[in-house]
Amino acid sequence: MRSWRTIGVIGGMGPAATADFLARLVDGAGATRDADHPRILVDCNPQVPDRNAAFAGTGPSPGPVLAAMAQGLIDRGAQVLAMPCNAAHAWAAEIRAVPGAHLIDIVDVAIAAALRHAPAQIGLIAVGATLDARLYHDRAPVPLIEADRRRVQALVDRVKAGDTGPLARDAMAGIAAELVEAGADVIIAACTEVPLLLSAAPVPLVDATAALAQATLAAARGDLAL
Amino acid sequence: MRSWRTIGVIGGMGPAATADFLARLVDGAGATRDADHPRILVDCNPQVPDRNAAFAGTGPSPGPVLAAMAQGLIDRGAQVLAMPCNAAHAWAAEIRAVPGAHLIDIVDVAIAAALRHAPAQIGLIAVGATLDARLYHDRAPVPLIEADRRRVQALVDRVKAGDTGPLARDAMAGIAAELVEAGADVIIAACTEVPLLLSAAPVPLVDATAALAQATLAAARGDLAL
Numbered sequence: 001m002r003s004w005r006t007i008g009v010i011g012g013m014g015p016a017a018t019a020d021f022l023a024r025l026v027d028g029a030g031a032t033r034d035a036d037h038p039r040i041l042v043d044c045n046p047q048v049p050d051r052n053a054a055f056a057g058t059g060p061s062p063g064p065v066l067a068a069m070a071q072g073l074i075d076r077g078a079q080v081l082a083m084p085c086n087a088a089h090a091w092a093a094e095i096r097a098v099p100g101a102h103l104i105d106i107v108d109v110a111i112a113a114a115l116r117h118a119p120a121q122i123g124l125i126a127v128g129a130t131l132d133a134r135l136y137h138d139r140a141p142v143p144l145i146e147a148d149r150r151r152v153q154a155l156v157d158r159v160k161a162g163d164t165g166p167l168a169r170d171a172m173a174g175i176a177a178e179l180v181e182a183g184a185d186v187i188i189a190a191c192t193e194v195p196l197l198l199s200a201a202p203v204p205l206v207d208a209t210a211a212l213a214q215a216t217l218a219a220a221r222g223d224l225a226l
Numbered sequence: 227m228r229s230w231r232t233i234g235v236i237g238g239m240g241p242a243a244t245a246d247f248l249a250r251l252v253d254g255a256g257a258t259r260d261a262d263h264p265r266i267l268v269d270c271n272p273q274v275p276d277r278n279a280a281f282a283g284t285g286p287s288p289g290p291v292l293a294a295m296a297q298g299l300i301d302r303g304a305q306v307l308a309m310p311c312n313a314a315h316a317w318a319a320e321i322r323a324v325p326g327a328h329l330i331d332i333v334d335v336a337i338a339a340a341l342r343h344a345p346a347q348i349g350l351i352a353v354g355a356t357l358d359a360r361l362y363h364d365r366a367p368v369p370l371i372e373a374d375r376r377r378v379q380a381l382v383d384r385v386k387a388g389d390t391g392p393l394a395r396d397a398m399a400g401i402a403a404e405l406v407e408a409g410a411d412v413i414i415a416a417c418t419e420v421p422l423l424l425s426a427a428p429v430p431l432v433d434a435t436a437a438l439a440q441a442t443l444a445a446a447r448g449d450l451a452l
Contacts, residue, residue, distance in 0.1 A: 012260065012263070012265070014263075015252040015255070015266070016249075016252050018252075019248045022268070022270070023245040023246075023249065025245075026241040026244075026270075027242075031241075031386075031387070032387040033387065034240045034386055035272055035276075037238070037241045037272035039238070039271050039272065040241070040268070040270040041267075041269055041270070042248070042267065042268035042270065043265075043267055044248070044252075044263075047265060076269075076302065160260055161257070162256075162258070
């Protein structure tokens, strides 16, 4: 029997993205029977304060709630933490301040995955808080081209309302196509709702959720030092 | 903002079925934004002792582990519990013995859903422990026709190994067709791996996972008394 570290998922941002992330962890575990899978604890908490409002200064900070969720997961045995929400990583320091918190950073792993394609310019599909917090801008070593945040947010809101239908998918594909036209040779789906609408693009598409699932499993396997 | 009770999921039996169940809870919540969703705590624990081996007397009982998982979820705030595994309900009494445990019973809700179709005979696709524990047999008011447990188990094991491909789907469809030929006018997918291979049958198909998700959400909404 393979020995895994227990994974804790700080989730609910949004709930569909969290369900998608859990499915990817299960699919990616490479297990052939129940007992070969890792234990995964999920806190799918849709009451985390809104990240965009917090960053705009019009709502409370999600930091304390995220730290409390991390603490709860650690108390139940979580050894590796993952948070399938890019924007919430603006408050990652508050999670890391919890004793025993080993958070795999979605931004770091998505940028690493993008750089494997040796891009000259990366197209970034993200919501306002992710852009304003400069989560990707301050870490990517190549120029970023931002997708229009209002159109991205409108589509993200549709996913959160349960709409992943063809019209929403077409609109997201249009956003990706415009990034390529503007010079992006790699695109990062830097919002965990985006891959629910977009599974391919005219250039390599880095799915931050997939990169996070892969890195989380590697850390849980013990392939990565904590 | 809608006020929900917090849902706790006793999961990992198997992990793919748990991920499927979480996705159904999220889809079924009818929410249009994050904050309108229920909080869902998931313990996806693939180390729960094997239900078939336990029922056959060749392995330890999963009861104490299931009770400990229930306790952990309740400690973190879960008010309504659901366990997306039919066979594990043979140990439901040990979960219900945990103070504060309100477990929605997958067998009860699946039978209720089947009876809405006024069947004369129900076809049951289940694994050995579910059959031997008479979970459905002792509660269904109409005769049951059992699918061949060995063929069901072989397909369930394929799902647990990550195979939900066309050959496995065809084989499960064949099992359903044989139940209809044998006289079943309703079929219950009474194993949470089954709906990952079977989404329709020549007669009404009751998906126990779907029935559990619906009843769990109703209880979390407060529509059902606890």
